[in-house]
Structure formats: C-alpha cells, structure tokens
Amino acid sequence: MLEFIPQVIFVILVIAAIAFFAKNVSRLKRNINLGKSIDKSDHKDIRFKKMLKIALGQSKMVVRPIAGILHIIVYVGFIIINIEVLEIIIDGVAGTHRIFGFLGPAYSFLIGSFEILAFLVLASVIIFWTRRNLMNIKRFLSKELKGWPKNDANYILYFEVVLMVLFLTMNATDYQLQLIGASHYANEAGVVGSFPVSQYLLPLFEGMSEATLIAIERTAWWLHIIGILIFLNYLYYSKHLHILLAFPNVYFSNLNELGKFKNLEAVTNEVKLMMDPNADPFAETEGGEDEVPEKFGASDVQDLNWFQLLSAYTCTECGRCTSECPANQTGKLLSPRKIMMDTRDRLEEVGKLIEGGKEITSDKQLLDNYITREELWACTTCNACVDACPVGIDPLSIIMDMRQYLVMEESAAPAELNNAMSNIENNSAPWPYNQQDRLNWAKEV
Amino acid sequence: MSESVKVPTMASYVAEGKQPEVLFWVGCAGSFDDRAKKITKAFVKILNQIDVKFAVLGTEEGCTGDPAKRAGNEFLFQMQAMTNIEVLNAYEVKKIVTACPHCFNTIKNEYPSLGGSYEVIHHTQFLKQLLNEGRLKVEGGKFKGKRITYHDPCYLGRANGEYEAPRDLLRKLEVELIEMKSCKSKGLCCGAGGAQMFKDAEKGDKEVNIHRTEQALEIKPEVIAAGCPFCNTMMTDGVKNKEKQDDIEVLDVVEMIANAEDL
Numbered sequence: 001m002l003e004f005i006p007q008v009i010f011v012i013l014v015i016a017a018i019a020f021f022a023k024n025v026s027r028l029k030r031n032i033n034l035g036k037s038i039d040k041s042d043h044k045d046i047r048f049k050k051m052l053k054i055a056l057g058q059s060k061m062v063v064r065p066i067a068g069i070l071h072i073i074v075y076v077g078f079i080i081i082n083i084e085v086l087e088i089i090i091d092g093v094a095g096t097h098r099i100f101g102f103l104g105p106a107y108s109f110l111i112g113s114f115e116i117l118a119f120l121v122l123a124s125v126i127i128f129w130t131r132r133n134l135m136n137i138k139r140f141l142s143k144e145l146k147g148w149p150k151n152d153a154n155y156i157l158y159f160e161v162v163l164m165v166l167f168l169t170m171n172a173t174d175y176q177l178q179l180i181g182a183s184h185y186a187n188e189a190g191v192v193g194s195f196p197v198s199q200y201l202l203p204l205f206e207g208m209s210e211a212t213l214i215a216i217e218r219t220a221w222w223l224h225i226i227g228i229l230i231f232l233n234y235l236y237y238s239k240h241l242h243i244l245l246a247f248p249n250v251y252f253s254n255l256n257e258l259g260k261f262k263n264l265e266a267v268t269n270e271v272k273l274m275m276d277p278n279a280d281p282f283a284e285t286e287g288g289e290d291e292v293p294e295k296f297g298a299s300d301v302q303d304l305n306w307f308q309l310l311s312a313y314t315c316t317e318c319g320r321c322t323s324e325c326p327a328n329q330t331g332k333l334l335s336p337r338k339i340m341m342d343t344r345d346r347l348e349e350v351g352k353l354i355e356g357g358k359e360i361t362s363d364k365q366l367l368d369n370y371i372t373r374e375e376l377w378a379c380t381t382c383n384a385c386v387d388a389c390p391v392g393i394d395p396l397s398i399i400m401d402m403r404q405y406l407v408m409e410e411s412a413a414p415a416e417l418n419n420a421m422s423n424i425e426n427n428s429a430p431w432p433y434n435q436q437d438r439l440n441w442a443k444e445v
Numbered sequence: 446m447s448e449s450v451k452v453p454t455m456a457s458y459v460a461e462g463k464q465p466e467v468l469f470w471v472g473c474a475g476s477f478d479d480r481a482k483k484i485t486k487a488f489v490k491i492l493n494q495i496d497v498k499f500a501v502l503g504t505e506e507g508c509t510g511d512p513a514k515r516a517g518n519e520f521l522f523q524m525q526a527m528t529n530i531e532v533l534n535a536y537e538v539k540k541i542v543t544a545c546p547h548c549f550n551t552i553k554n555e556y557p558s559l560g561g562s563y564e565v566i567h568h569t570q571f572l573k574q575l576l577n578e579g580r581l582k583v584e585g586g587k588f589k590g591k592r593i594t595y596h597d598p599c600y601l602g603r604a605n606g607e608y609e610a611p612r613d614l615l616r617k618l619e620v621e622l623i624e625m626k627s628c629k630s631k632g633l634c635c636g637a638g639g640a641q642m643f644k645d646a647e648k649g650d651k652e653v654n655i656h657r658t659e660q661a662l663e664i665k666p667e668v669i670a671a672g673c674p675f676c677n678t679m680m681t682d683g684v685k686n687k688e689k690q691d692d693i694e695v696l697d698v699v700e701m702i703a704n705a706e707d708l
Binding site: 256257258259260261263264267268270271272274275296297324326327329330331332333334374377378379380381382383384386387400402403404405406407408413414416417419420421424425428429430431433435436437438439440441442444445 | 450452454471473475476477478482485486489490501503504506507508510512513514515516517518519520521523524525527528531550553554555558559599600603604605606630631633634636637638639640641642643644645646647648649650651652653655656657
C-alpha cells in the first residue's frame with residue numbers, strides 16, 4: 001500500500017493545482033465581463049487566420065529581431081517541452097518510468113529535441129535577464145516598471161531557469177541510473193531516450209551511489225512538476241498571462257483600418273433628431289423620463305468594453321508600444337503600456353471590492369487615480385502603439401474613450417481645444433475663419 | 446496664369462446638369478492656412494492642366510469633424526459629419542479626392558456608418574491613378590537626382606495602409622529617395638494628430654515635430670516631402686527651429702510635381 005503514496009500525493013497535487021487555477025480563471029472571466037458588450041462575432045475565418053499568424057505564428061514579434069527570435073525559442077520550447085509534461089504526469093499517476101519509451105527511436109528523437117530546446121531556452125532566458133537588468137534598454141527602465149512589474153518579469157525568468165535546470169538534472173541522473181543498470185530505470189533493450197545535453201552533466205554524478213542518484217532524480221522530478229503547477233497558478237497574478245490570453249486577444253482584435261474610430265450610436269440618434277426638421281423636440285424617449293441617459297466615454301473600467309479589459313490582462317508589459325509612442329519619446333507622461341497596466345490594476349481592485357461584497361465606490365476610479373488627464377491629452381492618436389503591439393492590443397481606444405468622458409461628461413478639454421471646437425461649431429473650421437470665405441483661395445490662384 | 450485656372454463648384458456643375466468625375470475636398474487647412482493653400486493651388490493647377498473634371502464644395506464644405514472626434518467630442522463630430530453628408534448626398538457625390546489625410550480618413554472610414562459612403566482617395570493616390578491611366582506625365586525636372594525623404598502622415602500610412610503611392614510619384618520624379626530610420630508603418634508622427642495641432646503640447650523634453658525633424662536631418666535630405674498639410678506645417682516649423690530652412694525645403698508631393706513641371 002505504501003508504495004502508492006507518491007502517486008496519491010501526485011494526483012492530489014495536480015487536482016489541487018488545477019482547481020486553484022480554475023478558480024482564478026473564473027475570477028478573470030468575471031472581471032472581463034464587467035466590461036460593456038461589444039460584438040466581435042463577425043468574420044470568424046479572418047479572425048482565426050489572424051490568430052494563427054500573429055499569436056501562434058508570432059509574426060509581429062520578429063519586427064524586433066533579437067527579442068523576437070529569442071522569444072520564439074522560449075515559446076517553442078515552452079510548447080514542445082510541455083509534451084514531456086504529459087509523460088511526466090502519466091508516469092506520476094501510474095508509477096511508471098518513461099511510459100512513452102516504447103516509441104523507440106522516435107522517443108529518443110523527442111527527448112533529444114526537448115533537451116536541445118531546454119538548453120536553448122536556458123540560454124535565451126539568461127540573455128533576456130541580461131537585457132532586462134544590465135543592458136540599460138530604455139523600454140525596461142520606464143517608471144511604470146518600478147517595483148512589482150520588474151520583479152514579476154525577473155521571477156518568471158528565474159522560474160524558467162529553475163525548471164530547465166531541474167529538467168536537465170532529472171534527465172542526467174535518469175541517464176546515469178540507466179547506465180548503471182538500476183532497477184525501475186534500466187531497460188533490457190538498452191537506454192531509453194537520448195540525452196544530447198544532459199550527457200555532459202554525467203561527470204557531476206559519477207561515483208554516486210544508486211540511492212543518492214535516485215534521490216536526486218526523484219527530487220528533480222518532483223520539483224520540476226511542482227514548479228510547473230506553481231507557474232500555472234502564478235499566471236493570474238502576473239503579466240505572464242499573455243501565454244494564454246494572447247490567442248483570444250488576437251482573435252478578437254480590431255479588423256478595421258486603424259484610422260477608423262467607432263461612432264457612438266447614442267449620439268447618432270440624438271444628432272439625427274436634432275437635424276430632422278420634423279422631429280418633435282419634446283417627444284419622450286423610448287424609456288420615458290426615468291431613463292438614465294447613457295454615460296459617454298469612460299472614467300472607470302466598467303465603462304470600457306470587455307475586449308479592452310481582456311487586453312489589459314493580456315498585456316505582458318513588453319513596452320514596444322511605449323517605445324514607439326511619439327509623446328513618450330519626447331518625454332511626456334503618456335505611456336501606452338502604463339494605460340494597459342493601470343486598467344488591469346484598477347480592474348483587479350474592482351474585482352476585489354466585488355469579492356469583499358463592497359460597493360465599487362466612486363471615490364476611486366481609473367481616471368485621475370490611475371490615469372491622469374495629462375497623459376490622456378498628450379496622445380497624437382498616431383496609432384504607433386497599436387501597430388507595435390505583437391498581440392493586437394489597442395491602448396489608443398482606451399485613451400479615446402477617456403477623452404470622450406472628459407469632453408462630453410465633464411467639458412474638461414484644454415482651453416485651446418475648446419476654442420478650436422467652438423470655432424468648428426460656429427464657422428465649421430478649427431480656426432476663426434468665416435465659412436463664406438472658404439473658397440477665397442481660388443481667387444488667389 | 447490666373448486666367449487659365451478654373452475652380453468650379455458642385456453648385457455650378459449641377460446648375461449645368463452635369464457631374465464632375467471627382468469632388469476635390471479641400472479641407473480647412475487647404476482653404477485657410479497660407480502654407481496649405483499653396484498645396485491646394487498646386488493640385489488644382491495640375492488638375493486643370495490635364496483637364497480633370499473636378500469640382501469643390503466651396504462655401505458648402507465644412508470641417509469633417511476629425512479634430513473634434515479625436516479630442517473626444519463625438520457630438521460635435523457627428524454634427525459636422527451629418528451636415529457634410531447631407532450636402533454630399535444631395536449632390537450625389539461618388540468619388541472624393543483630398544490632399545488632407547485627416548479628411549481622407551474621416552470621410553473614408555467614419556462617414557459610411559453615418560450614411561455617407563463614397564470612394565475616397567488621397568491626392569497622391571489620385572495622381573498615381575492618373576499616371577497609370579496615362580493622363581498625367583511626371584518627369585524628373587528640377588528634382589531629378591536630389592536627396593529626398595518622405596514623411597509618412599499617420600492617417601495615410603498606419604491608419605490606412607498607404608505607403609507606396611506618394612513614394613511611387615517621387616520615384617517618377619527621379620529623385621534619390623532616402624528613408625528616415627522610422628518610416629512607413631514605423632513612421633514617427635509629426636506631433637499634430639489627435640487635435641494636437643490646436644493645443645499646446647504637454648510638458649516634456651522636446652516637441653514631437655523637433656524630434657521628427659532631427660530624424661530627417663540625420664539623413665541630410667534636400668527636400669522633406671510630405672502628404673499632409675499639418676505634417677507640412679510641423680516639419681516646416683521643425684526645419685526653421687533647426688535653422689535649416691535655407692538648405693531644406695518641406696514640400697507636398699503634389700507641389701513637387703507641379704514645381705517640376707514649372708506650373
């Protein structure tokens with residue numbers, strides 16, 4: 001009976017990890033659904049292709065070749081090495097050793113590729129860490145990355161280093177155990193798997209007793225799988241959620257020309273009414289007098305749509321948006337990355353209020369408490385941030401929604417803009433020229 | 446010269462029971478701004494010279510609402526849009542050409558859902574069409590062999606994906622086309638978009654147009670070619686700020702074509 005204890009513990013751990021993860025996924029869903037509805041059910045085929053190309057195919061990552069290629073190595077490594085996790089889980093549950101070993105040469109090829117990938121991932125992650133911490137790359141030095149975001153990024157890198165080292169240690173000791181013919185490990189047919197990388201670790205384990213080797217192998221095996229389960233559950237608290245959400249985010253991302261901003265339907269109805277000479281200005285609106293007029297624009301996360309909120313969770317804070325932003329490049333406060341990070345932070349805060357059964361108080365909101373007016377007014381709407389995002393996030397849409405709130409709900413535009421707008425209203429040009437003079441240039445030709 | 450240049454209005458076309466082949470949407474900058482008016486005039490001269498039947502709305506034209514919308518004033522934007530759409534639809538306009546990428550983007554992308562659907566093209570795209578049809582001839586002229594860089598307007602480039610039409614025209618002028626380090630989809634904004642043209646910039650290290658001008662100066666062009674009246678103003682100011690106005694001209698692509706022809 002006792003021999004089954006490791007398997008029982010293993011099964012309990014996996015179930016607990018998945019249950020905890022599922023709980024966080026439901027939190028995530030609840031928070032995203034706080035957003036307003038927006039129809040994204042169109043063009044399924046185009047969306048799917050876009051997802052294959054940009055999320056699965058990483059096509060926008062390589063715009064920056066160094067970071068892009070390193071990222072692809074880690075990404076491919078992550079996906080492929082996870083095939084091995086499947087075997088690890090089966091071995092863990094069944095108490096077997098390398099259950100897929102019967103595949104023979106194909107298995108050796110797989111394990112060999114996992115090893116090479118693991119090594120490449122390790123190398124890439126070390127370069128990533130160096131870039132992030134030693135190389136003074138501007139997009140990793142921004143104010144918004146101070147504290148938790150910077151630590152978060154490094155924790156992820158440490159995690160990957162530890163996982164890869166454990167994986168290779170596990171393989172090396174396993175290989176050594178097979179070589180010395182330890183029972184449970186050794187196979188009559190010869191060595192199972194091939195170990196192009198971990199073979200170089202063998203000198204470290206030479207001369208160790210079988211019991212020590214088994215202890216190291218088992219420890220590495222356990223820590224590796226526990227590490228993966230912890231990592232899975234770390235995602236929700238980390239910018240690293242992008243490994244999952246990049247796919248839906250790209251799928252639901254904007255398919256229109258970047259220059260096309262949405263027209264507010266509620267405004268259209270009102271304008272039509274105003275311009276219709278036959279309309280009765282005193283006619284009751286459909287909902288009667290009790291109808292609460294729609295709030296224009298966004299001052300808090302619930303005013304944004306669910307796609308914008310999904311994007312806030314998807315953002316992995318790479319900062320490509322911010323480094324392309326003309327306002328940010330010229331030292332203004334605006335950073336599109338911060339817009340996304342603030343949206344997520346506020347959304348998390350609102351989520352916690354809901355969990356605590358508290359009201360979402362209006363003494364704190366996204367506007368002013370997270371995103372300042374100065375940031376919003378610095379945007380040139382140039383779409384460089386939108387174009388730069390490798391996973392289809394649109395920080396500009398949030399900026400626009402918040403400007404809309406400032407102007408339409410608070411009449412709080414900068415004074416010069418109010419002048420320009422009243423000119424447009426009065427004489428149909430942003431400058432104080434008479435519309436009747438609009439063709440005067442033709443007399444000067 | 447002025448004798449030969451005609452700027453017919455839609456009203457006059459309709460009075461004669463005719464339709465022009467294209468409506469030239471002049472825009473506020475093109476109508477009122479002294480620098481931008483030169484672009485308008487250069488374009489009209491070319492249209493006249495190759496006998497394109499065009500018309501303008503003249504005093505019936507009004508701001509498309511782009512700066513209002515991008516400032517967050519959706520109500521004012523839609524008022525402008527609907528007023529313009531009423532006029533355009535009343536004249537049964539089918540095809541619109543404009544030298545302003547902001548007007549271009551707004552009419553092309555944001556008018557259709559408000560009831561205004563037209564074929565909208567930027568003047569560089571229109572000139573390219575005329576070139577392909579053999580109606581317009583562009584030859585090297587005085588810009589032949591000169592070092593020229595093209596600044597992509599955000600609302601033509603990134604916003605609508607048109608990077609090549611203006612460059613093709615410049616190639617026709619046989620210039621030495623050189624690119625700034627940020628160009629095409631990575632093109633840096635001039636700083637005027639999103640209604641920034643009409644307000645002071647927020648606090649920072651420098652102005653966006655100076656930053657962009659510095660990128661241009663790095664590659665030592667003789668002319669900075671533009672395709673937007675606002676970019677033109679921003680880059681002209683930038684060049685002046687750097688006291689390079691004697692060495693570097695900022696010209697719209699259509700001005701270059703007109704100048705090459707000595708119109």
